[in-house]
Amino acid sequence: MSSAAAFPVSTTSVSGASAVRIRVSRDDIVLRSGLVLLITLLVVAVVFPLYTLLSKSFEDNDGEFVGLQNFREYFETPALFTSITNSIGVAISVAFIVLVLAFVYAYALTRTKMPLRGLFRGIALIPILAPSLLAAISLIYWFGNQGVLKSWLFGASIYGPIGVIMASCFWVFPHALMILVTALSTADARLYEAAEALRTPKWRVFWTVTLPGAKYGILSTGFIVFTLVITDFGVPKVIGGRFNVLATDVYKQVVGQQNFEMGAVVSLVLLLPAVVAFIADRWVQRKQVALLSARAVPFQPKADPLRDWLLFVFCAIIAFIFIAMLAMAAYASFVTFWPYNLSLTLKNYDFDLMDGGGWEAYYNSIRLAIYCAVFGSGLIFLGSYLVEKARGIIWLRTILHLGAMLPLAVPGLVLGIAYIFFFNHPDNPLGFLYGTMGILVICTIVHFYTVSHLTCLTALKQLDPEFEAVALSLKTPVWRTFRKVTLPVCLPTLLDVASYLFLNAMTTVSAVVFLYSPETMLASVAVLNMDDAGDIAPAAAMALMIVYTSACFRIMHGLLSRYLKRRTQVWRNQ
Amino acid sequence: MPESKQAYLHIENLTKHFGGFVAVRQLSLEIFSGEFICFLGPSGCGKTTLLRAIAGLDPQSSGSITQGEKDISNLPPSERDFGIVFQSYALFPNLTVFQNVAYGLENQRLPKAEIRKRVTELLQLVGLPEQTEKYPAQLSGGEQQRVALSRALATSPGLLLLDEPLSALDARVRAALRQEIRALHERLGVTTILVTHDQEEALSMADRIVVMNHGRIEQVGTPEEIYGTPASPFVADFIGVMNFMQGEITSSGTVRIGENSINCETTNIQVGRKVRLTVRPEDILCSADSASDQALRENSFLLQVESVEFLGSFCRLILSGPEGFGKLKADLSTQQVHELKVTQNSRLTAEFPSRNLRIFPESS
Numbered sequence: 024m025s026s027a028a029a030f031p032v033s034t035t036s037v038s039g040a041s042a043v044r045i046r047v048s049r050d051d052i053v054l055r056s057g058l059v060l061l062i063t064l065l066v067v068a069v070v071f072p073l074y075t076l077l078s079k080s081f082e083d084n085d086g087e088f089v090g091l092q093n094f095r096e097y098f099e100t101p102a103l104f105t106s107i108t109n110s111i112g113v114a115i116s117v118a119f120i121v122l123v124l125a126f127v128y129a130y131a132l133t134r135t136k137m138p139l140r141g142l143f144r145g146i147a148l149i150p151i152l153a154p155s156l157l158a159a160i161s162l163i164y165w166f167g168n169q170g171v172l173k174s175w176l177f178g179a180s181i182y183g184p185i186g187v188i189m190a191s192c193f194w195v196f197p198h199a200l201m202i203l204v205t206a207l208s209t210a211d212a213r214l215y216e217a218a219e220a221l222r223t224p225k226w227r228v229f230w231t232v233t234l235p236g237a238k239y240g241i242l243s244t245g246f247i248v249f250t251l252v253i254t255d256f257g258v259p260k261v262i263g264g265r266f267n268v269l270a271t272d273v274y275k276q277v278v279g280q281q282n283f284e285m286g287a288v289v290s291l292v293l294l295l296p297a298v299v300a301f302i303a304d305r306w307v308q309r310k311q312v313a314l315l316s317a318r319a320v321p322f323q324p325k326a327d328p329l330r331d332w333l334l335f336v337f338c339a340i341i342a343f344i345f346i347a348m349l350a351m352a353a354y355a356s357f358v359t360f361w362p363y364n365l366s367l368t369l370k371n372y373d374f375d376l377m378d379g380g381g382w383e384a385y386y387n388s389i390r391l392a393i394y395c396a397v398f399g400s401g402l403i404f405l406g407s408y409l410v411e412k413a414r415g416i417i418w419l420r421t422i423l424h425l426g427a428m429l430p431l432a433v434p435g436l437v438l439g440i441a442y443i444f445f446f447n448h449p450d451n452p453l454g455f456l457y458g459t460m461g462i463l464v465i466c467t468i469v470h471f472y473t474v475s476h477l478t479c480l481t482a483l484k485q486l487d488p489e490f491e492a493v494a495l496s497l498k499t500p501v502w503r504t505f506r507k508v509t510l511p512v513c514l515p516t517l518l519d520v521a522s523y524l525f526l527n528a529m530t531t532v533s534a535v536v537f538l539y540s541p542e543t544m545l546a547s548v549a550v551l552n553m554d555d556a557g558d559i560a561p562a563a564a565m566a567l568m569i570v571y572t573s574a575c576f577r578i579m580h581g582l583l584s585r586y587l588k589r590r591t592q593v594w595r596n597q
Numbered sequence: 598m599p600e601s602k603q604a605y606l607h608i609e610n611l612t613k614h615f616g617g618f619v620a621v622r623q624l625s626l627e628i629f630s631g632e633f634i635c636f637l638g639p640s641g642c643g644k645t646t647l648l649r650a651i652a653g654l655d656p657q658s659s660g661s662i663t664q665g666e667k668d669i670s671n672l673p674p675s676e677r678d679f680g681i682v683f684q685s686y687a688l689f690p691n692l693t694v695f696q697n698v699a700y701g702l703e704n705q706r707l708p709k710a711e712i713r714k715r716v717t718e719l720l721q722l723v724g725l726p727e728q729t730e731k732y733p734a735q736l737s738g739g740e741q742q743r744v745a746l747s748r749a750l751a752t753s754p755g756l757l758l759l760d761e762p763l764s765a766l767d768a769r770v771r772a773a774l775r776q777e778i779r780a781l782h783e784r785l786g787v788t789t790i791l792v793t794h795d796q797e798e799a800l801s802m803a804d805r806i807v808v809m810n811h812g813r814i815e816q817v818g819t820p821e822e823i824y825g826t827p828a829s830p831f832v833a834d835f836i837g838v839m840n841f842m843q844g845e846i847t848s849s850g851t852v853r854i855g856e857n858s859i860n861c862e863t864t865n866i867q868v869g870r871k872v873r874l875t876v877r878p879e880d881i882l883c884s885a886d887s888a889s890d891q892a893l894r895e896n897s898f899l900l901q902v903e904s905v906e907f908l909g910s911f912c913r914l915i916l917s918g919p920e921g922f923g924k925l926k927a928d929l930s931t932q933q934v935h936e937l938k939v940t941q942n943s944r945l946t947a948e949f950p951s952r953n954l955r956i957f958p959e960s961s
Contacts (some may be wrong), residue, residue, distance in 0.1 A: 045656045062798050105620050244913045438639035489687035496681045497672040497701030507700075584700060594732035 045415075049257035050501040054413040058423055061406045067427035067453070068469050072441035073433065079444050089546040093288045103272060107292065110268040113184060113298075117191045118245050121199045124192075126241065127339060129203035131334035132343070134210075134233070136326040138335065144204075146342040149349060150194045152573035154530040154547045157566040158190035159261035160559060161352040168360045182264030190258045194349055195251045199244045206240020207233075210322035240308050244303040250297050257532045257547075260426040261554050269293045270533070274438050277443070277537065287444070290437040301432035310565030349570070355566035371564040379553040379561070380544030385568055388546035391463050392576075393536075398474065399468040400521040403427075407479035408509065412491055431473035435533030442466055443537050458540035470534045471527045473519045483515035514585060522580040526573050605788050606756065612661030613646050613812075620646040621657070622812040632950040633779070633787045635799040638809035639835070644792045647809070648758055651790070653677050662758065680749030684761040686741045688733040694720070694744050695729040701752040722781065722931070730942035739770040746778070750785070759791040763795070763798060773804055796836050800824065808832050828833040830957045833875050840881075842874045844956075852956060855921025859896050862952040871959040878913065880953035886944040887939055896949040902939055909930075914939065916947060918920045 083089045097103055131137050132144055150158065165172050166181040179185060210233070218228045234241075256270035265273060269289060279287035357367045370526065375381035410424045429533040430438070446457045456462045511515075532547045539548055544570050553562040588595070606628040613621040619690065621643040628634050636644035649655040651662060653674035661670040669677050688697050698716045705714075708829065720726050724742040733741050742762055749757060759778070763771045779802050782789050791801055799806050800820040806833075808815040809821060815835075816828040827833035830841070844854040844869050852859050854874065866872065886899065900916040912934045916925045929939070929945065 041668055045653065045660055045673055046671050046676075048675050049677060051673065155868065391713050487683075487685050487687045489683045489685060490689065492652070492674070493681060493687050493748070494700075494748070495654070496652065496679055496754070496758075497704065498675055498925070499701065499704050500675075504702070508691060509630075511691045594734050 033492065034484055042353060048131065048509070050495075051414070053414075054409060054501060056415060057405065058409050058413060058416070058419045061409065062419070062423050062426060063565050064402075064424070065429075065469075066357045069227050069429055069433070072438070072445035074291065075444040075448065076437070076441035079284060080291050082284060084284065091482055093284050093379060097285065097288045097292070102267065103289070106267045106269050106272050109266060110182070110270070110293075111296065112254070113187050113191065113259075113268060114249045115495055117195065117252045120188070121192050121195055122241065122245055124341065124572050125196055125199035125203050125244070126237075126337055127334070129200055130233075131338050133204055134324050135331050135334055136324055137338065143338045143342055146345050147200050148197045149345055149570075151526060152530070153194070153199045153349075153570045154257060154532055154550060154566055154576065156257040156261050156532065156547070156550050156554065156562070157352055157570070158193040158348055159186065159258045160550075160563050160566060161348045161552065162186050162262055164351045164563075165347075165353045165561065168174050171362075180264065182262055183266040186262035186264075187259050187266065187268070190260050190262055191252045191255065193345070194255075194258070195248050197344075198251060200242055200243045203237070203245065205244075206237040210236055212320040212322040215322060223258070230336050234354065239310055242307045243304055246300040246307070247538075250300045250434075250521050253296055254293060254436060254533065256436050256536070260551060264447040270434075271438055273440065274536070277440060281589070283444070285438075286287075286440055290434075290440050294432075294435055294437050296435075297434050298432045305428075308426065309581070316374040352563045353567055355560055356567050358560060372568075373559040374549070374561060374565060376552055377558050377561050378556050379549040379558070379565070380532040380546075380550075382539075382583050383571075384544040384549040385546045387460070387543055388529055388569070389572065391460065392525045394460070394464045395467050395471075395528040396521040396525040398464065399471070399524045400517055402468065402511070403472060403475045403494075403520060406475050407483055408505065410476075411480055411483040412509075414491070427476040428473055430469050430471075430507075433470075435470050435531060436536075438466060438470055439534040440539035442534075458538075460543050461543070462538055463535050463543055466534050466538055467528045467531060468524065470531065471524055475523060478520055478523070479516060482513045488510060515584060517589070518580060518584055522576070525576055528567050529573050529576075600872050603630045604628070605632070605665065607661075607662075607663035608647075608651070609661050610775065611647070611650060611657045611662065613650055613655070613657045620812050623649070624812070624814060626807060626817070628790065631791045631911050632855075633782050633789055633791070633802060633804045635800055635803035635806045636790065636792045636809060637796060637799040637836075638794065638815075640794055640810040640849075643812035644794075644807075644809050645760060646812075648760055648790060648792050648895070650684075651756075652681060653770065655722060663949040673685075677760050678754055679756040679787065680752065680754035681758040682742070682749050682759065682762045683688055684764050686733070686738075686745045686765075686779050688745055688748070690733055692724070693732055694736070697733070698748045698751050700748060705752070716747075717749065717759075719751055720744075722750075722784075723777070725879045726821060731748055737770075738766050740775055742774065743777075746781070750787070753787075755788065757787050759789065761792055761794070764793070764795070771798075777841070785809060785951065800836075808835065826955070827875075830873060830875070833955070833957070836861045838878050838926060840876050840878065842922055842925075843871070843877075843922070845871050846871065846956075855919050857898065857919055857921070858948060859954065861951045861956065866956065867960050872956040873959060875955045875957070876925075876949055876953060878926040878928040880950065881925065882948040883914075883929055883933070883937065883939075883945045883949065884948070886946055891902055894948055896951060897946055898922070898949075898953075900945055900947045902941055902943050902945060904941060905934065910937075914945075916945070918947070 052449065055332060080093055081088055081090060094178055118486060128143075128147060132140050146365055162181055164170055166176055166186070167173070170181070176185070205505055214232050214236075215228065218232055223231070254270060256274060259266065259268045259271045260274065269292060273286055273289045273293060276282045356371050357368070357369070358364075359366050359368045374385070380387075405425055410420050410427070436530055442462065445451065446462060447455060448454065456465070490504065490508060491501070494501070530547055532551060536548055536551065546565055550562045550565045550569075551563065553559075604627045608624060608626040611621055612619065624647065636647060640643050646655065650657040653669070653672060657670070661668060664678065677749055684731045689700065692700070695716055698719055699712050702712045702715060702754060716729070717726065718731060723746055725740060725743055725747075728736065728740065733744065736744065746762070762778075763774055766774065775798060791799070800823075803820060805817060805819055805825050807817050810831050816823060816832045822888065823832060823838055829838060832838045834841075842854050844859070845850040846863050847853045847858065848868055849863055850860055851873055852861060852863065852872060859874065861874070898918050900922075901918050901920040903915040906913040906915070911928050911930050914927045914929060916927055918925065929937070939945065
């Protein structure tokens with residue numbers, strides 16, 4: 024009988040033995056080609072443009088390298104420099120306000136027996152259906168120079184930091200709420216039972232169990248709200264007045280003054296806080312992993328009339344404000360001539376008579392949204408599949424994953440400018456894309472790549488890692504298992520991603536505002552342009568068309584998901 | 598044991614390391630055609646790593662594997678010949694039982710009727726002929742594992758790999774499935790490797806057991822050999838329950854423990870060497886306290902009962918004896934315990950028959 028003693032072991036013989044190299048199979052060739060292809064796409068669509076942007080900031084008007092000249096000029100211009108403090112100040116204020124409000128709201132939704140929780144949840148998600156501009160337009164009707172509640176501001180102007188902060192709070196609220204709801208729903212009931220058994224007072228349970236449990240969710244929300252606000256361009260453009268922020272500076276430098284080099288500098292300055300927030304958020308996410316064990320018992324809230332009704336009042340006020348914001352914009356879009364002639368009319372929807380692209384812009388937006396949903400979700404799912412399931416070649420998979428994470432750190436505005444520099448360069452063979460629908464699709468998919476990628480990865484990680492091993496033992500090619508098993512099982516996730524891309528493509532302004540051409544004008548950009556031209560009512564009308572379309576799409580997505588769930592519930596573990 | 602002792606799988610000098618950690622070290626092994634073999638060991642001993650190297654899922658760092666006449670060391674898993682069953686079943690959730698079992702067959706482009714016939718046959722074999730249209734989530738764990746088994750057998754692989762297939766099931770189902778897998782193997786005769794950390798599973802199912810520890814083989818042998826003549830203290834301790842006593846060889850055939858001498862086979866271990874003397878709890882023969890009997894028989898000592906643990910069909914006594922014996926476990930049938938009127942603090946004569954004693958030299 025063989026025993027260990029028969030084979031003298033020494034470390035030198037281990038390392039000295041010739042290494043085994045497994046022959047590459049047909050499957051491996053397919054998967055590796057896929058990886059290389061996707062990495063190439065991401066390099067061309069993200070890394071090259073960013074590199075061009077970076078090098079542009081060190082050049083003068085004629086393309087000569089001038090070192091830090093542009094940066095020196097930037098920091099010596101007080102008007103530009105104050106934008107930094109303005110931007111950071113607004114972003115921190117909004118992060119703080121939204122964090123407090125959304126936390127209480129999320130707490131009411133997840134930890135209480137408050138009535139109408141489903142309705143409140145639905146109302147709070149409305150802003151996701153609208154471009155960020157909508158909130159700003161609505162605020163103008165409420166508190167603007169001719170607003171109904173102007174007097175409530177005691178003489179202060181809505182055009183400035185107040186308006187920017189209020190409108191930003193509105194549109195980032197659902198983003199914050201979704202993270203906090205997730206953070207608060209994953210509670211371990213056993214901790215609460217233990218606390219109760221030890222006769223802990225309720226406020227102490229809140230401070231010692233609830234808050235620490237949601238700690239990472241709260242931090243993450245803070246970083247994400249900060250990034251969303253500091254990189255948003257629509258709100259300050261519409262309601263910021265003379266209050267300059269980094270995002271509007273970029274737009275002014277590039278679109279207004281055609282000073283591309285300075286635009287590059289400002290967008291790099293804008294990139295910095297976004298990258299810092301991104302890194303901080305990644306760090307927080309990593310910490311979160313081990314928090315909840317698989318054995319945790321889900322928390323079931325108990326009724327507490329006093330608390331539940333107090334929170335009901337709170338949620339009702341927030342929900343009322345949300346509806347008021349939407350309703351005012353909707354109402355104003357039908358008004359003949361605010362505030363002098365309040366009779367209702369449809370003329371504001373006659374977009375073809377205004378500057379701003381007309382109905383064609385609306386149809387372009389739908390086209391863009393469909394392309395992004397179809398091609399984007401397919402491409403992103405494929406990418407995440409390769410990252411998660413390709414065997415061996417870890418370094419290639421890691422590169423693709425890093426490439427997929429990168430877009431999250433790049434604000435849309437920065438991405439848009441980088442695309443101008445890269446695709447508009449005379450030597451670029453891809454220059455034919457410039458000014459087409461193609462570049463808008465690519466830019467939008469890249470802009471929203473990371474969140475979709477992470478969603479797909481989460482779904483794929485839930486599949487048994489041994490599926491592929493079994494398929495290999497049955498001599499099944501990898502694409503057959505992908506088609507027969509992986510794809511059908513992940514279909515609901517794929518639909519979610521498609522829906523996410525569709526809604527964002529409908530509402531986004533920041534990246535595409537630099538890239539549209541007269542033929543590819545988009546609805547969200549039309550809102551901006553009509554507002555700029557003083558046609559506020561038509562701008563509101565177009566913004567509402569986006570809301571209606573998004574809402575319809577959302578409902579269709581909901582019905583389709585429910586149908587799928589019913590059809591597959593036989594095999595899905597409920 | 599199979600009659601034809603033909604080596605089917607040859608593993609030579611296989612090493613696998615993950616970074617600096619060596620999971621399997623310079624391991625060599627022969628597995629015979631039609632054999633049911635178990636890789637047994639504590640978690641982290643390298644048994645699963647070895648299995649996955651044989652499958653090509655996590656290729657070895659060095660060393661070679663030959664299956665049949667063919668060197669498969671460098672082949673990707675899809676070009677090797679094996680079926681595999683995992684602890685998690687890994688059944689495709691969106692496919693029915695029928696589609697799961699047919700999955701590998703469809704790939705061979707067999708006619709539909711033939712696939713249907715084969716799948717029905719296989720499900721009959723594992724006792725699930727009625728469940729073809731159900732989905733995995735609608736089956737119990739035991740049923741799911743049966744489906745996984747028939748899926749693995751569908752393509753008639755030359756080698757069946759079972760990676761802790763019973764560990765996720767509850768005790769009753771586990772015992773039943775143990776018998777079924779064994780019976781299935783007897784019927785099909787496919788060379789089978791089972792990875793397990795459960796010694797009972799290994800002892801009851803295997804033709805031969807490979808006991809592994811720290812990435813090395815401790816012993817290879819039939820269940821009887823492994824249990825009866827463990828090759829190392831690790832095997833002695835890991836398989837079943839074992840008493841260990843510290844001693845020293847005083848002359849050939851005699852070991853001194855404390856003040857007492859015990860006769861036993863000392864083979865060729867030199868005199869004066871420190872050793873560990875082992876005896877199984879069921880091999881300690883207990884009788885009533887009687888000084889005269891004790892003097893008559895060899896290796897008999899007077900021990901005191903420290904405690905009695907009732908375990909159903911038998912009782913485990915904890916005995917303390919003369920210096921050096923430490924605390925010893927001895928198993929007595931419940932009937933014997935009554936006959937001898939064993940209670941706490943009662944005294945017993947315990948005999949250590951020399952044929953059941955085994956010594957291991959203390960590592961210096």
